[in-house]
Amino acid sequence: MANNLKWELADKIRGYGLNLQKMKLRVLEYYILRTSYPSIFENWNRPYTSREHVQLVMDKKIPLTILPNEEGYFDYTSNVEDATFDNDALFNTLMKHDLYDIREFLIDDSFGDNYYDCTPQSIVDLSISLFGSTVKNRPLLDLCSGTGSFLYQAKRNNVASKYYGVEINIDSYISSLIKMQLDDPADTFLYRGDVFSTFDILTNKSKIKFGGVFSNFPFGLRIQDQEKPNFDEKYKTENDLPIQRRNTTDYSFISLMLRNLDKNGKAIAVTAGGSLFNSIDQDIRKYMVSNGLIESIIELPERLFYYTSIKTYLIVMSFGNKNIRFVDLSKCILEKQRNTNILDVSKSIELINSDEENDFMKVVSLKDVDNQRYNLVPTSYLHQSRIDILNGQDLEEVCEVFTGWQVSSAQLDERFILNPEEKDCVTQIIQMGDVNDGIITRNTNLYKVDDKQFEKFSLKNGDVVISTKSAKVKSAVVEISDNERLIASGSIMVLRVIKDKIDPYYLRAFLDSPIGQHLLSLKQTGNVIPNLTVNNVKKLQIPLLSVSKQKQLAMQYKDKLDKINFEKKRLAKLEKEVDSLFDFVTNGDSNE
Structure with a gap:
């Protein structure tokens, strides 16, 4: 019944444009009167009007000392008439409900803003x-x-x-x-x-x-x-x-x-x-x-x-x-x-x-x-x-961990190179959007990056890159030719492996596994967008196996990925053939 009262009064508020709190103050007056003097209302058999209400409030000296006289709020126990609202209709509505419903309406915070x-x-x-x-x-x-x-x-x-x-x-x-x-x-x-x-x-x-x-x-x-x-x-x-x-x-x-x-x-x-x-x-x-x-x-x-x-x-x-x-x-x-x-x-x-x-x-x-x-x-x-990690080792023991270059859009615009023939400090900046299915795609944007910044954020052969802001952490191993200049953007974290301790392809395979993804998720922070910090990733536990065993697992991983990619291409070709089955109906050719 409390909900019924709420919606009845909501209609009255919308109809008269009355402030919700002002209505609640009037309802509060009525509630205090009815709880303090139940005998008055016990045998009430006539319409309960605003004039009678105000008279009762003043006669009984209802102690509404809470009413602030500011910003449009006023002690309207002294107002016999309120031209902005049909008080008689309000009181007749209240008379139909029990005290529990009225109290629930007064404490309800889901109403209005x-x-x-x-x-x-x-x-x-x-x-x-x-x-x-x-x-x-x-x-x-x-x-x-x-x-x-x-x-x-x-x-x-x-x-x-x-x-x-x-x-x-x-x-x-x-x-x-x-x-x-x-x-x-x-x-x-x-x-x-x-x-x-x-x-x-x-x-x-x-x-x-x-x-x-x-x-x-x-x-x-x-x-x-x-x-x-x-x-x-x-x-x-x-x-x-x-x-x-x-x-x-x-x-x-x-x-x-x-x-x-x-x-x-x-x-x-x-x-x-x-x-x-x-x-x-x-x-x-x-x-x-x-x-x-x-x-x-x-x-x-x-x-x-x-x-x-x-x-x-x-x-x-x-x-x-x-x-x-x-x-x-x-x-x-x-x-x-x-x-x-x-x-x-x-x-x-x-x-x-x-x-x-x-x-x-x-x-x-x-x-x-x-x-x-x-x-x-x-x-x-x-x-x-x-998860109990076999031969677990903190990642910082086998990798140098750092984030890419945090640079603003305005700074990038200043460094953008229109002429691809320029040779001086020409660099590609790899974004996480360039990493898909473990492969780093080279984008066509070139930037002028001085040697100091390049030295600090450059990518090298065998680096493992991971995304810092995504629910599923993407990763890839960097494969780079001698004449390429690549640096990591701020959306990328770089794991520079100590090669006599850990194989980069093994590390990437582990990070991409369900166990690795789970451990990474435990290191993520953030309210809306999951975020990885360098300090948290440094403490990530990695199973440190023998180098020979690492290479064996890395080779198996790459072999299975190659098979998956082959099947994806075959599936894409079949889907294209299915999509083209009815091309003849628009180009005039007949298959009959």
Whole structure:
């Protein structure tokens, strides 16, 4: 029935062009009246009009102190008539529904544009479970509280003693105020403003420290350097991260969370994956790991959010951690819907709290995280037990690993050579699009590349090249004549083999195998486009067999590929013959 009420009211909003939050405020008035004075409505046998409603609100002094007098919002308990909306129709609709339906309508965030500022319910439920009893009898803070979905559920579960939230968006702020008004609002403190100024100053002036801090801050928020948060030095605390202007904004939010966290508290941030592995934040990750600030990193299933399919993670923070628990919940899906997935919270909690390590949960020492150069993506540490590599050796022990030339389109345009007769520094730049089925096709574009750049990024006979940004990693062995000048582009990673240790064709055969592709996939990072980094590839395990055995396997691989290519050509010829069976009907020839 709650859905029926939602769509009935949606029709009224569309018909009158009314702001959703203004309608919800009017519905909230009605809900409070009906729950506070049930006897009034018990035997109501006449039309419930807007005039009667307003009179009751004023007579009973409904304490709607939440109503802000800004940006078009107003306390319209004082307005007997509202010319923009047929209130009588609204109240007659509400009278037909029970209180449960009305409450569900008031807390529903799937209506209008609210879902952009709403944390999915399954993430809310998981986070509340992770807080456990940590926050009991202490205050709880939600930075970037959005529509209040987390605070509302936390309050319903009696997680904390008091509930604080701050949100800058006016519509989301109103939604959160409405939710928190449904129950006793005396223990709730919601603020509208910038989390880096208003709320930071407020809490530090009053010396509030929180037993729990939650934040689902905006993903990938880009702020100009001159606009990046500059924390007031007089409120600086020992918990602050050493933020530099080059660091992503994610860690500005995380630093603020830690700043407001009690020494025995717990903080949970919902974030996209870039800040867990990118190079510009490595110093911050190192600081957090070295100082024991990270309790666990939890990878969530994709498509939990209505508006994005990027991978998301929970960073669980506390103080004094000696290890980090890495958890992969990417397969913990309770239900797949058309646009979103729903997390299986019960299965997730069971996996997170497991006493025994498995393919999806592992407790990792801080030293091992250091060895991974502070990459905090869970899959970098998990699933390794699935394959035991015979005579496994890190790739960096048998290869020099480097990426190709990162050059902009504008720079390429400047170096483009129109006259192919030029001889001075003429070079071909190999893109990953030139690599197909293990063969490097020479493109016709020529560029002028000086000797210094050529020496750094040139391709040599026997190099193995792999793609850095693709779900299936493509590879090929470089075969080059003496007079060719080829360099690798930035989309290519070059593996320059130590030839007395590993055969290039054997290496390419292994990388192209299902096992090799699986191991490469475990080294990939990235939210939307899988990405391989040099540091991750260096740690790829390769089965280091005897050179004679390598050459034998490489020869078998090449022989079978040649047979496959022969059959592909034969199949293509047959398909062409089938396609041409009816050519005679248009060219006038007859097969009769």
